[in-house]
Structure formats: C-alpha cells, structure tokens
Amino acid sequence: MAFGCRMPNATREYINQHGKPSAFYSDRHAVFHVNKRDAETKRLTQFGRVLNDLNIELICADKLANVDQGQIVDNKRLGAVLKFAQEKQQEFEQQHKRRAQQRAVQQLREINPVLIHPEDFKPSTKKG
Numbered sequence: 001m002a003f004g005c006r007m008p009n010a011t012r013e014y015i016n017q018h019g020k021p022s023a024f025y026s027d028r029h030a031v032f033h034v035n036k037r038d039a040e041t042k043r044l045t046q047f048g049r050v051l052n053d054l055n056i057e058l059i060c061a062d063k064l065a066n067v068d069q070g071q072i073v074d075n076k077r078l079g080a081v082l083k084f085a086q087e088k089q090q091e092f093e094q095q096h097k098r099r100a101q102q103r104a105v106q107q108l109r110e111i112n113p114v115l116i117h118p119e120d121f122k123p124s125t126k127k128g
Contacts, residue, residue, distance in 0.1 A: 008047065023057040 015021075044052060051058050114121045 011047075020054060021056060023059050024051055025059045025061065 044058070048058050
C-alpha cells in the first residue's frame with residue numbers, strides 16, 4: 001500500500017504488516033485531534049485527514065470524561081492509606097506469630113524438655 005509522506009512511519013509499518021484497520025482508536029492527543037474550539041477545520045489533524053483519505057475511522061476517546069477528578073485524588077490517597085495499613089498488619093502478624101511460637105516453645109520446655117530437642121536426649125536403659 002502506497003502512502004504519502006504525511007503518514008507516520010509507525011502507522012505505515014503497522015498497516016503494511018497487519019493490513020488496513022476499519023477504525024483507529026486513540027485518546028484526544030494533539031497528534032490525532034485538534035483541541036482548539038475555534039478551529040475551522042473538521043477538528044482533524046494532518047494525521048486524521050490521512051486516515052480519512054484511507055477510509056479509516058478515527059475514534060477519539062476522552063478517557064476521563066466521566067470520572068470525577070477529585071475522586072481520582074481521593075482514591076490515590078485511600079490506596080496509599082490501605083497499602084500502609086496492609087504493611088502494618090503484616091508486621092503485626094509476623095510479630096504476633098513470633099511471640100506465639102516463642103510462647104509455645106516455652107510451654108513445651110516447661111512440660112517436657114525432650115519435646116523441644118529430642119536429639120539431645122538418649123533413652124535410659126536403667127529400669128526403675
């Protein structure tokens with residue numbers, strides 16, 4: 001497929017390798033979409049016009065149009081707080097586990113020292 005010099009190399013290579021897509025989905029980056037409200041063009045960039053000439057639909061999505069920007073900040077803060085809480089919970093569980101193990105070993109020592117290190121004790125052959 002022959003392209004004019006207006007087609008970006010990456011797009012040209014993609015189309016040569018995979019064929020012409022029916023649509024091109026992108027964000028509203030300035031390469032793909034004219035952002036000025038007073039533009040007299042059909043709000044297409046040179047790249048958009050090339051896609052139009054090739055009969056490839058350009059779909060410009062506004063990724064965050066329906067998202068409250070304040071909510072993003074709140075969610076990031078909440079995520080940081082949750083991560084911190086998880087780290088503290090893990091530390092607490094590890095310390096608690098260590099203490100519980102130490103208590104269990106101490107209780108075993110008090111009950112019967114053989115249960116802690118059985119290899120240190122040899123059975124007695126003496127009766128009685």
